[in-house]
Amino acid sequence: MLYHSVSDLVRLANEHQIPLWKVVLLADVQERQVTVEESFETMRQMYQAMRQADQEYDGSIVSASGMAGGDGEKLHAYNASGRSLAGGYMGLVMEKAVKMGESNACMKRIVAAPTAGACGVIPAVFLSYEEYCKETENRMVEALFVSAGIGAVIAENASIAGASGGCQAEIGSASAMAAGGLAYLQGGDAECIANAAAFALKNMLGLTCDPVCGLVEVPCIKRNSAGAVNAAVSAQMAMAGIKSAIPADEVVDSMRRIGNALPAALRETSEGGLAVTESARKIAERMGKKEHIAKKTREGNENQ
Known part of the structure; x- marks a missing residue:
């Protein structure tokens, strides 16, 4: 078999x-x-x-980077408001997916x-x-x-x-x-x-x-x-x-x-794509990685 x-x-x-x-x-x-x-x-x-x-999701927890946490709860509240165009099953799917991803980022068991x-x-x-x-x-x-x-x-x-x-x-x-x-x-x-x-x-x-x-x-x-x-x-x-x-x-x-x-830059190395944008650079600076991301941004711009 x-x-x-x-x-x-x-x-x-x-x-x-x-x-x-x-x-x-x-x-x-x-x-x-x-x-x-x-x-x-x-x-x-x-x-x-x-x-x-899923049951143990906590919308009050934020990841160490500060980039993840609470969005699943926002989707839950929006679904409950009755205003979502993706109501019912699809709205629930969107909500639970974000919650699970946030739980992973916040080091919970997944x-x-x-x-x-x-x-x-x-x-x-x-x-x-x-x-x-x-x-x-x-x-x-x-x-x-x-x-x-x-x-x-x-x-x-x-x-x-x-x-x-x-x-x-x-x-x-x-x-x-x-x-x-x-x-x-x-x-x-x-x-x-x-x-x-x-x-x-x-x-x-x-x-x-x-x-x-x-x-x-x-x-x-x-x-x-x-x-x-x-x-x-x-x-x-x-x-x-x-x-x-x-x-x-x-x-x-x-x-x-x-x-x-x-290219390797687009395979988890954080050397291209969204990882070298201006906003990503600012996030990295806030996290104390200024020199690393600045170098990757220059290299990314030179290769475009």
């Missing part, structure tokens, strides 16, 4: 006439030499840790899904679905297996690290994982799940990793929210019967090639 591609996941699900999440579970059983029950419970613990992190920098995407999409649609925990755990399978394929054939693939490898991968899981929750079959993942990842291709001051805060936290919303949009297109012209595995391969083509 081993798989190395999204097409493998779809093929195995269809050949054995089992849901895609069970393909991933059985592969885990085979790889780690555990029982089906043990595998499922391990994933349940992951999901419960996500829920706990689940790397697939990385700490992208930790808000999957929890936001799934916890919001569980709450909004009154779904059972078991179904949410099944969806997490779907996400894990997609993430494993991306990690094997491309990358989930910003340092090697840019933010498309982090937020993009998380968004594809969440999209596939959401499509499953809404009744999508294996092909639908693959299309949802393909849409989500296509929408994030080329996304740079350019954290201000080298911290996973700006623009990372807000990108979690964008990635989560992208996942929901992608799942809805797939559920509508729309098919990706480019298969998921080819999208993953494209992400790998694009990541390799990105």
